[in-house]
Amino acid sequence: MPVFHIDADAFFAAVEQGFNPALRGRPVVVGGSEDQRGVVHTASYEARALGIRTGMPLATAKRLCPAAVFLKGNYQHYQAASRTLQEIYLRYTPAVEFTSLDDAYLDFHGCEGLYSSWEGIAREIQQAVGAALGITVSIGIAANKLLARIASGQNKPAGVFAIPPGQEGDFLRPLCISELPGVGRKTRALLNDMGIERIGQLAKMPAVILCQLLGENGRKIWQYANGRDPREVQIRILPGQISRSTTFEEDLTETEVVMATFQYLGERIAATLRGQQQRCRKVEISIRYSDFSAQQASGTLRTPSDSAACIFTEARKLLDKTHLRRLRIRHVGIAVREIEWQTPQLTFEEEDRRSEELNLAVDHIRERFGFMAILPADTLVLQSRYRIEKNGYVLHAPALTR
Amino acid sequence: MKFSIRRDEFYEALQKVVSVIPQRSTISMTQNILLSAHGGQLELMTTDLEITMVSHVTAEIATEGDIAIPGRLVHDIVRELPNVMLSFSADASYRAELRSDFGQYKIGGENPSDFPRKPALDSVREITLPNEVLKRLIDKSIFACSHDELRPALTGVLFELGENSLRTVATDGHRLATLFYRSDSLPREDFSAILSTRALNFVMRNLEADGVTVIGFGPSHAVAHMGPTRLFARLIDERYVNYNKVIPPETNFDLTVDTSTLLASVKRVSLFSNPITAQVLLRLMPNRMEIQAEDIDYGGEAREEIECNYEGDEFVIGFNSRYLQDLLRHIDAPQVIFHLIRPDFAVLANPGDQPENEDQLMLLMPIRLENV
Numbered sequence: 001m002p003v004f005h006i007d008a009d010a011f012f013a014a015v016e017q018g019f020n021p022a023l024r025g026r027p028v029v030v031g032g033s034e035d036q037r038g039v040v041h042t043a044s045y046e047a048r049a050l051g052i053r054t055g056m057p058l059a060t061a062k063r064l065c066p067a068a069v070f071l072k073g074n075y076q077h078y079q080a081a082s083r084t085l086q087e088i089y090l091r092y093t094p095a096v097e098f099t100s101l102d103d104a105y106l107d108f109h110g111c112e113g114l115y116s117s118w119e120g121i122a123r124e125i126q127q128a129v130g131a132a133l134g135i136t137v138s139i140g141i142a143a144n145k146l147l148a149r150i151a152s153g154q155n156k157p158a159g160v161f162a163i164p165p166g167q168e169g170d171f172l173r174p175l176c177i178s179e180l181p182g183v184g185r186k187t188r189a190l191l192n193d194m195g196i197e198r199i200g201q202l203a204k205m206p207a208v209i210l211c212q213l214l215g216e217n218g219r220k221i222w223q224y225a226n227g228r229d230p231r232e233v234q235i236r237i238l239p240g241q242i243s244r245s246t247t248f249e250e251d252l253t254e255t256e257v258v259m260a261t262f263q264y265l266g267e268r269i270a271a272t273l274r275g276q277q278q279r280c281r282k283v284e285i286s287i288r289y290s291d292f293s294a295q296q297a298s299g300t301l302r303t304p305s306d307s308a309a310c311i312f313t314e315a316r317k318l319l320d321k322t323h324l325r326r327l328r329i330r331h332v333g334i335a336v337r338e339i340e341w342q343t344p345q346l347t348f349e350e351e352d353r354r355s356e357e358l359n360l361a362v363d364h365i366r367e368r369f370g371f372m373a374i375l376p377a378d379t380l381v382l383q384s385r386y387r388i389e390k391n392g393y394v395l396h397a398p399a400l401t402r
Numbered sequence: 403m404k405f406s407i408r409r410d411e412f413y414e415a416l417q418k419v420v421s422v423i424p425q426r427s428t429i430s431m432t433q434n435i436l437l438s439a440h441g442g443q444l445e446l447m448t449t450d451l452e453i454t455m456v457s458h459v460t461a462e463i464a465t466e467g468d469i470a471i472p473g474r475l476v477h478d479i480v481r482e483l484p485n486v487m488l489s490f491s492a493d494a495s496y497r498a499e500l501r502s503d504f505g506q507y508k509i510g511g512e513n514p515s516d517f518p519r520k521p522a523l524d525s526v527r528e529i530t531l532p533n534e535v536l537k538r539l540i541d542k543s544i545f546a547c548s549h550d551e552l553r554p555a556l557t558g559v560l561f562e563l564g565e566n567s568l569r570t571v572a573t574d575g576h577r578l579a580t581l582f583y584r585s586d587s588l589p590r591e592d593f594s595a596i597l598s599t600r601a602l603n604f605v606m607r608n609l610e611a612d613g614v615t616v617i618g619f620g621p622s623h624a625v626a627h628m629g630p631t632r633l634f635a636r637l638i639d640e641r642y643v644n645y646n647k648v649i650p651p652e653t654n655f656d657l658t659v660d661t662s663t664l665l666a667s668v669k670r671v672s673l674f675s676n677p678i679t680a681q682v683l684l685r686l687m688p689n690r691m692e693i694q695a696e697d698i699d700y701g702g703e704a705r706e707e708i709e710c711n712y713e714g715d716e717f718v719i720g721f722n723s724r725y726l727q728d729l730l731r732h733i734d735a736p737q738v739i740f741h742l743i744r745p746d747f748a749v750l751a752n753p754g755d756q757p758e759n760e761d762q763l764m765l766l767m768p769i770r771l772e773n774v
Contacts, residue, residue: 345722346767347575386544
């Protein structure tokens with residue numbers, strides 16, 4: 001049973017409680033201050049007991065629990081906590097795949113001889129995490145990623161749940177189909193209409209029918225329903241996309257502010273890409289208006305890039321091409337796609353090398369003096385709108401201010 | 403339309419054109435071969451709209467005419483027949499019949515007037531090259547072409563005509579390969595065109611060992627006359643990069659080394675390099691060099707030392723071993739000369755000796771090294 005899935009319980013809220021003992025035992029909501037527009041990002045277990053859920057508007061949360069502590073969150077703290085988690089996990093196996101800051105798979109293939117009991121190791125990891133960060137994690141132990149992930153959700157918080165080999169079928173059969181990855185709201189409704197509610201029913205169906213019904217996804221779901229998962233634990237994975245977006249404090253029309261925001265978001269994305277030694281090939285912008293209608297446009301870069309200037313130039317080109325509606329703008333975002341690893345292979349092109357040296361210098365400055373130490377001048381208009389901290393503007397949905 | 407022909411001759415002509423037929427196409431007509439029987443000659447034509455291939459063969463023509471018939475089917479049936487006389491006939495509604503001693507095969511054809519036209523080539527500049535030279539001109543450059551469809555110019559080979567000379571150039575941004583050829587038989591005019599790698603691969607495949615090939619460059623297409631076969635190729639209508647800018651006019655150090663010794667050594671050592679970066683390091687020292695590679699993830703490591711002729715500063719330079727092997731494989735001379743500047747600058751490579759009317763040059767960008 002060599003795959004663990006480790007999921008931190010109410011991670012952001014738990015980290016806040018770990019840092020600040022005064023918050024322990026109290027309902028904590030991370031997402032923004034109570035009078036802000038926005039939604040709950042993470043609620044502590046105390047808050048969840050009162051009915052507060054992720055994705056709920058902050059105002060509703062406030063109504064449900066006026067005594068809750070509302071925090072805007074600090075991404076740097078969460079990142080640091082995540083690094084500590086990583087260090088702990090790596091003591092047990094070299095194959096650790098983080099799918100988000102608090103969510104990791106550990107592959108113990110080939111380590112069978114080292115450990116006598118998987119549950120024992122799981123308890124040991126929980127203790128180590130508790131001692132280092134004061135937070136709890138739930139651990140699922142099973143034969144593959146899918147089963148480990150479902151197992152970790154069985155005994156939350158601070159649980160350890162193992163699916164013994166050979167009992168995968170018995171374990172899955174009575175579970176609701178929505179436990180399976182790939183079964184979202186629509187798929188679930190479709191299957192429920194056919195009288196399929198439990199994974200066991202799904203597993204008994206011929207794969208062909210699911211394929212006809214749901215296409216490629218159907219085959220995957222059928223495999224999952226039978227407890228099979230061909231995905232391996234990957235140590236280094238490329239993200240499908242990196243996106244940064246923000247909702248304005250007030251809907252606005254000023255083009256220079258929209259442009260400056262795009263440029264600022266582009267800087268953040270490029271910094272992330274470079275930090276992960278990746279580059280991207282596609283840029284997509286999205287705009288949401290005050291009536292919640294949205295526009296999107298995407299374009300391809302001539303060569304893969306990790307430079308903010310390239311990403312922003314493309315974003316501006318896309319914005320110029322887009323026929324903006326005559327409405328106030330509520331929300332803007334940039335996403336980059338087709339991400340690949342940087343290669344150390346040099347190219348002939350002078351421009352590439354100049355921009356590479358420039359980016360290197362920018363990264364050095366930011367490493368010493370913080371992200372805000374150097375920024376394109378056009379983003380200065382944001383200064384009058386947002387509070388500046390060392391590591392960035394405090395944008396509207398602060399828990400998500402990366 | 404009616405003609406008869408020996409199987410071997412027909413098959414040879416079919417083989418030349420059949421590979422142009424695209425696997426998939428939105429235009430179903432391109433799945434056909436256009437057969438035209440006129441004046442004792444049978445013409446076979448296929449196209450994928452980028453490349454058009456035409457071949458000729460002598461046949462006994464009873465009734466002249468044209469027809470478009472499914473290309474692979476005709477090719478496959480003729481391939482399976484022994485060398486007998488075949489007679490081919492088609493009626494006015496394009497139903498065709500192939501007869502042999504074994505029996506008859508009926509094939510549904512199509513109206514030949516729907517077949518895409520042969521590219522019109524007016525105001526053609528023609529050059530004549532010995533096949534062996536043309537082969538070298540393509541072979542010494544084409545391997546460096548880019549596969550990036552977003553930069554179409556770099557996916558082809560640049561043919562640059564100068565004063566009694568022709569140069570082929572290919573680059574993908576990491577390496578560049580060029581061969582310069584001088585001959586009084588070449589015209590005195592400046593002209594350049596980019597030919598796709600696909601077209602050039604067809605040319606290479608159809609070139610006979612000796613003889614000459616005439617290449618005509620029109621405004622949008624080029625045509626290569628190779629014996630009884632003609633190949634029309636659409637030119638890549640893009641501006642080529644200014645490749646001269648990246649060739650350093652001066653270099654600091656020269657290094658001469660035995661080509662096959664270095665290639666063999668790089669081949670062995672690179673087996674131990676990280677499969678993603680394929681990085682090999684060359685440590686240059688007076689009159690010897692060390693080739694090394696390591697794969698930190700899997701703990702493999704290899705190191706070899708060979709003799710070379712080098713008097714410059716000691717330094718370490720890293721390359722993608724696949725690129726380095728490509729480069730060495732395209733050097734025919736026993737010795738290769740590298741011209742170096744710095745570990746992070748382009749390296750030039752020439753064959754140790756080459757024919758007087760040729761100048762082969764390759765450029766390779768190294769890999770960025772940290773704290774070596």
